[in-house]
Amino acid sequence: MTSTSYRQPGVVLTDHHFSVPLDHTAPDGERIEVYGREVVAGGRTGDDLPWLVYLEGGPGHGARRFNGAPAWLGRAVRDYRVLLLDQRGTGRSTPRNRQTLPAVGDAAAQAAHLGHFRADSIVRDCELIRGQLTGGAPWSVLGQSFGGFCATHYLSTAPEGLREVFITGGLPSLDGHxxxxxxxxxxxxxxxxxxxxxxxxxxxxxxxxxxxxxxxxxxxxxxxxxxxxxxxxxxxxxxxxxxxxxxxxxxxxxxxxxxxxxxxxxxxxxxxxxxxxxxxxxxxxxxxxxxxxxxxxxxxxxxxxxxxxxxxxxxxxxxxxxxxxxxxxxxxxxxxxxxxxxxxxxxxxxxxxxxxRTDWPALYDPARLAANEVPVAAAVYHDDMYVDTADSLRTARAIRGLRTWVTDEYEHDGVRAGGERVLDRLIGLVRDEV
Structure with a gap:
């Protein structure tokens, strides 16, 4: 891991570069780089803050680029040290696009390669990165849209790595085609x-x-x-x-x-x-x-x-x-x-x-979700155009202990458009303050 720090108004940013396996089942094989931007409030750089990793929507989008700490990020840095993760293949992580994929091989090789860029691989990246940043302590996750799909996979496969989970517009169907x-x-x-x-x-x-x-x-x-x-x-x-x-x-x-x-x-x-x-x-x-x-x-x-x-x-x-x-x-x-x-x-x-392709691995474990012990709160946007509300509510009922906030005040981008309010509400839910 390599790191570089600098400042923006009110915050200190640190660039982190992590080396991870392309295929986590073959840890000695090809490796790629994953980038994350740490954000901490300017006066709290030396504090022992819990980590919150942000998983952007998509797939295929790098984490949002902020100037300072607007919107939900301003609320987050009051309590957390935030990692804005560029999921594999996006942003400043090793890019995958028309310019870089030809080096992988022909179309069949490219398709096999991209099979390692779904939520399952992203979560395993997170677990490797968590070990390097937190010393093994669990961290919190904020998943927006597809980031919520990743968070749901995280709850299915590695809940021991999670302190709490916040999902906004991103509760997927567990079994829908x-x-x-x-x-x-x-x-x-x-x-x-x-x-x-x-x-x-x-x-x-x-x-x-x-x-x-x-x-x-x-x-x-x-x-x-x-x-x-x-x-x-x-x-x-x-x-x-x-x-x-x-x-x-x-x-x-x-x-x-x-x-x-x-x-x-x-x-x-x-x-x-x-x-x-x-x-x-x-x-x-x-x-x-x-x-x-x-x-x-x-x-x-x-x-x-x-x-x-x-x-x-x-x-x-x-x-x-x-x-x-x-x-x-x-x-x-x-x-x-x-x-x-x-x-x-x-x-x-x-x-x-x-x-x-027909041999995609399963992404969610209903039995493990039904036994969940991680505090989880989810904002479900009424008549969300991108993620079906009915599917989201079925999944919410399938995850033990999950608390929902169903609202028609926002569309799918509520966590960005709503300033601090959406994340603040979810934090309150997992802490039993609302």
């Missing part, structure tokens, strides 16, 4: 789109106009992304966050510019859409999004694409042929992502092999 996840997701997505159009009725015609333009003339965005109708619809992923409806509205309102040749999609619109849709900064999200649900001997088989066919309201061509609104989609990954996005195009065969 990806098909079940998406069959529950599409109706939620439709409700979010309908709510957006109720708030901004002018966006119905704007979205139809953009979709009609793209149906006739797919556009190559800055950076080489091919904007098709389906890609445009995927902007609906914004609707799962607290201010996402407003972001989408402002994105749509200046889509066209008048030129000498007629109306064209404006440069400003194209640039903004490119930034929203590109996976260049988080390619593992696309590659591993469906595999995070895979277990039980079944392939995911491009689940979101197959299940979408069961919901014809999302077919833009049908909507444009009549007078129905064009529905946006949400947190779904499709084969066309790997032809539209230049950051993903070289990885299409790898993605196909991951979608076909």
């Amino acid at each position: 990806a098909d079940d996840v998406y069959r529950a997701a599409y109706p939620r997505i439709q409700r979010k789109v309908e709510a957006h159009y109720t708030r901004y009725p002018q966006d119905v015609e704007r979205a139809r106009r953009i979709a009609a333009h793209l149906a006739e003339q797919p556009t190559t965005l800055p950076g080489g992304y091919t904007l098709t109708v389906e890609a445009f619809q995927s902007l609906g992923i914004l609707l799962g966050s607290g201010d996402g409806s407003h972001q989408l509205h402002y994105l749509l309102e200046n889509a066209f510019v008048r030129t000498g040749a007629g109306h064209e999609l404006s440069d400003a619109f194209q640039e903004a859409v490119s930034q929203q849709l590109s996976f260049a900064g988080h390619p593992l999200y696309a590659l591993l999004h469906e595999p995070i649900y895979a277990q039980g001997g079944r392939a995911t088989g491009w689940s979101a694409e197959r299940v979408r066919a069961e919901f014809p309201a999302f077919d833009a061509a049908t909507a444009l042929a009549g007078d129905a609104p064009v529905l946006f989609t949400g947190e779904t990954i499709h084969p066309w992502h790997f032809t539209s996005d230049p950051a993903l195009r070289p990885l299409r065969e790898t993605a196909d092999l991951l979608a076909a």
Whole structure:
């Protein structure tokens, strides 16, 4: 482990670099690096504080970069020494993307390699890192979204390493196949789109106009992304966050510019859409999004694409042929992502092999969760677009002693949008203060 310290307003940061096995069942084999940023309040650097490790949502996203200690981090550093972990393959950890994966080998080798980048491997990384940072003492975990999936796996496999667990928008189904996840997701997505159009009725015609333009003339965005109708619809992923409806509205309102040749999609619109849709900064999200649900001997088989066919309201061509609104989609990954996005195009065969894999290990142990003794509190967001509320509540009942806070005050990003309040509430729950 190597470390470097520096300061930001109100906090001291320390960069940590850890060497871990790619495959924890072969500890003498290939090794990769995992990065974590320690954050401690400026006046408490010498204090013997308990550790809190933050597991970001995703998969495939590095830990959020903060300036100082805003939002939940400000609450956390009052009580903890925080580790913002870049999960393997993300951020400053050994990156896995179109530039680095060719060195692993062909598509089959890449798919086998990426099989070591799910929650099971992330938790085993955490256990190695915990031994180096805490001297073996248990630590606390805050898991946001996919980070909550990791925390649930942690409770299933290594609860002895946990002092307490906080989960926000991230209680997974313990046994649902990806098909079940998406069959529950599409109706939620439709409700979010309908709510957006109720708030901004002018966006119905704007979205139809953009979709009609793209149906006739797919556009190559800055950076080489091919904007098709389906890609445009995927902007609906914004609707799962607290201010996402407003972001989408402002994105749509200046889509066209008048030129000498007629109306064209404006440069400003194209640039903004490119930034929203590109996976260049988080390619593992696309590659591993469906595999995070895979277990039980079944392939995911491009689940979101197959299940979408069961919901014809999302077919833009049908909507444009009549007078129905064009529905946006949400947190779904499709084969066309790997032809539209230049950051993903070289990885299409790898993605196909991951979608076909059937021997994914089980991620959760219901018997161990039913016997849980670790204090756990979870924020469950009512009608969360990304994680099914019903699944979350079933899992909450399956984990012994877990306390829930079910709220419709926030969307999926409540732990970020809610300032200190969400984490403070969860801390209160595990301490029996609320």
